[in-house]
Amino acid sequence: MDALLxxxxxxxxxxTLQRRLALLVEEKRIxxxxxxxxxxxxxxxxxxxxxxVIEAAVQEPADAVYGALADVHIPTSPEGAEIEAHxxxxxxxxxxxxxxxxxxxxxxxxxxxxxxxxLRDQLRVLGRSSAEQAPAGTFARDILNxxxxxxxxxxxxxxxxxxxxxxxxxxxxxxxxxxxxDSLETQMILNHKNAxxxxxxxxxxxxxxxxxxxxxxxxxxxxxLADPAGCGRIRNHAVGIGGSVYLPIALxxxxxxxxxxxxxxxxxxxxPFEQAFFLMVHLPYLQPFEDVNKRVSRVAANIPFIRxxxxxxxxxxxxxxAYVNAMIGVYELNRIELLRDVFVWAYxxxxxxxxxxxxxxxxxxxxxxxxxxxxxxxxxxxxxSGEPATEPAVRSxxxxxxxxxxxTHFVALVLAEFKALHSGNAVRFGIRPLEFAGWQExxxxxx
Numbered sequence: 001m002d003a004l005l006x007x008x009x010x011x012x013x014x015x016t017l018q019r020r021l022a023l024l025v026e027e028k029r030i031x032x033x034x035x036x037x038x039x040x041x042x043x044x045x046x047x048x049x050x051x052x053v054i055e056a057a058v059q060e061p062a063d064a065v066y067g068a069l070a071d072v073h074i075p076t077s078p079e080g081a082e083i084e085a086h087x088x089x090x091x092x093x094x095x096x097x098x099x100x101x102x103x104x105x106x107x108x109x110x111x112x113x114x115x116x117x118x119l120r121d122q123l124r125v126l127g128r129s130s131a132e133q134a135p136a137g138t139f140a141r142d143i144l145n146x147x148x149x150x151x152x153x154x155x156x157x158x159x160x161x162x163x164x165x166x167x168x169x170x171x172x173x174x175x176x177x178x179x180x181x182d183s184l185e186t187q188m189i190l191n192h193k194n195a196x197x198x199x200x201x202x203x204x205x206x207x208x209x210x211x212x213x214x215x216x217x218x219x220x221x222x223x224x225l226a227d228p229a230g231c232g233r234i235r236n237h238a239v240g241i242g243g244s245v246y247l248p249i250a251l252x253x254x255x256x257x258x259x260x261x262x263x264x265x266x267x268x269x270x271x272p273f274e275q276a277f278f279l280m281v282h283l284p285y286l287q288p289f290e291d292v293n294k295r296v297s298r299v300a301a302n303i304p305f306i307r308x309x310x311x312x313x314x315x316x317x318x319x320x321x322a323y324v325n326a327m328i329g330v331y332e333l334n335r336i337e338l339l340r341d342v343f344v345w346a347y348x349x350x351x352x353x354x355x356x357x358x359x360x361x362x363x364x365x366x367x368x369x370x371x372x373x374x375x376x377x378x379x380x381x382x383x384x385s386g387e388p389a390t391e392p393a394v395r396s397x398x399x400x401x402x403x404x405x406x407x408t409h410f411v412a413l414v415l416a417e418f419k420a421l422h423s424g425n426a427v428r429f430g431i432r433p434l435e436f437a438g439w440q441e442x443x444x445x446x447x
Contacts, residue, residue, distance in 0.1 A: 074322050074345045079337035083329035094332060096245040103334040104261065104282060109268035114281065114336050119344065120273045126351040127273075127311040135369060137203040139309040140302075143354065144200055147312055148172050150353065152192035154315040155298045158323050161185045187223045195219040195299050199306055206306045208267040208275075210260055213283070216299055221292040230290040234259065239287060243324065246331035248287035259288045272304030276313065277336075277343050279303075285330055294327065314350045318342060371410055374399040376429040378414050379421070383431050383439045389418035 021030070032040065076084065086094070106112070115123075129139040140147060153168040163171070163185055167178035172193050177186050195216050199206045205215070218232025225231055238250035249255055262282045269275040283297035298315060305312050315323075326339035368375065378397050387393045394414045395407075402410045426436040 074319065074342055076341045077337055079335070080326075080341040083333060083335050083338040084325055086333060087325045087328045091243065091245060094245045096247060097332055098247045099249045099286070100334060101258075103285070104258070104265075107265065107278070109265050110270055113271075113274060114277050114340060115271075115274050115344075120271050123273050123344070123347055124310070126348060127305070129309050129311060134309060134366075135203070136307045136309065137200060137206055138369070140200045140306045140312060143312075144197075145173075146354070147200070147314065148193050148196055150314040150316055150350075151196055151299070151302070151312065152189050154318065155192055155295060156185070156188045158298070158315060158318065158320050159188065159295065160320065161188055163189055184224060191220045191222050191224065192295070192299070194222070196302075199299070199303060203307075206303050208263055208300075208303055210263050212303070213259070213263060213296060213300060216296050217289050217292060220295045220299065221289070224292065225290055227290070234288055235290040237290075239290065241287070241328075241331060244328045244331050246328070255286065255288050258286055262286060272308045272310060273347075275304040276301040277340065280343060281330055281336055281339060284327055311347075311351045311354050313343075313347055314353065315346055316353050317349055318346045367406070367409060368413060371402060371406070371413070374401050374410070375414060375417065379417055380429045380431055382418075383426070383429075383435055386439060386442060388443055389415060391415065 149169045149172055152172060153163060153165045156163060163178055163181060168189055170176040171189055198219055205212060214232050221231045234252055234256050236252045239248055266275055266278050269278055280297050280301050284294045287293050302312050322342055326342045329335050329338045377399060378394060381397055382389055382393055391411055394411045398407055423433060423436055
């Protein structure tokens, strides 16, 4: 292990190298001998090839939060390197290909696995959050402000958007449009924000259905299509893929049928990581919409992570060319290994970004979560009725949903909420600013 870590050309963290070697062992490409410090990795080949890397220069302006990465390296498997070699050939040397239904037919949910079990287990360890046992979507809501900025910025960068992360934060948080930026770039960022909020704010939206995918397309493509009618609609004409010899299906009825099958198959997959990766492979491959297909797949890939309270996939620092090459490998070869390399690296990178956020989160108050709706109803009712926030006022409005054994705790919780209530957070309970201002003025100065 140490010899590999210090070999010329190797620039991998120990954990990443361990995962790569474990994957090669599981696939029986190499074997091991010895245990613990005597563990050795052996290959029937004359030498274990040094992992190749995809390199891409990142031209990101200096950013006070992250700083710019001059070079980003994504380690690739030998299979990924083969795909990359194909993609780097001149376009005229690559054979044009169409959509192959057998690529989808060969996949059987919970039987086929693009991600080996050991790899999925390792990703789950990285992605676990403190809200693991809380209701679906809790963790994503807890870090929503950070997720809106990171995913909107990184996903847009993969489409060539030149907004910096700082510009993106100012746009999302304060509505400040960056100087010198094209209006379409601004629209792309805001569309991502709306699509992410759509999934996170209402757990019912974070389900794998065709309606959800179409809604995501409508939100992500708003104001960006040549034909506004194509927003949130299956395309009705042929499209091409820039830089690729892949020719997607053109018949609308066939596209609609296959989209239904893809989403149904994805919904049947139990493992959230396999589910996310399946969507990243098959939504862009089908190209069901006129444009914005990859953006839909990247946001949709977060649905399993939202539902399972796992670290989201933000695509932070993923080089555009690495991602594009990986997608072309899917389009032209129906091979997923290079995209898998990118996916795993991107998820590890996302987890690194959110580890500090996870550590700083307060553990969820299960009692408060259980009575969240009742809490909101009581607080809003007292404000709107113009009553003081006293114990008798709260007890007179106790909802039937609050169990008898929980009522004392519930009353204390409501009174604590009133102590922290102000004009900025009253909206959580559906209280309008004028309603709160009137109530606050009436009881100003009272304990």
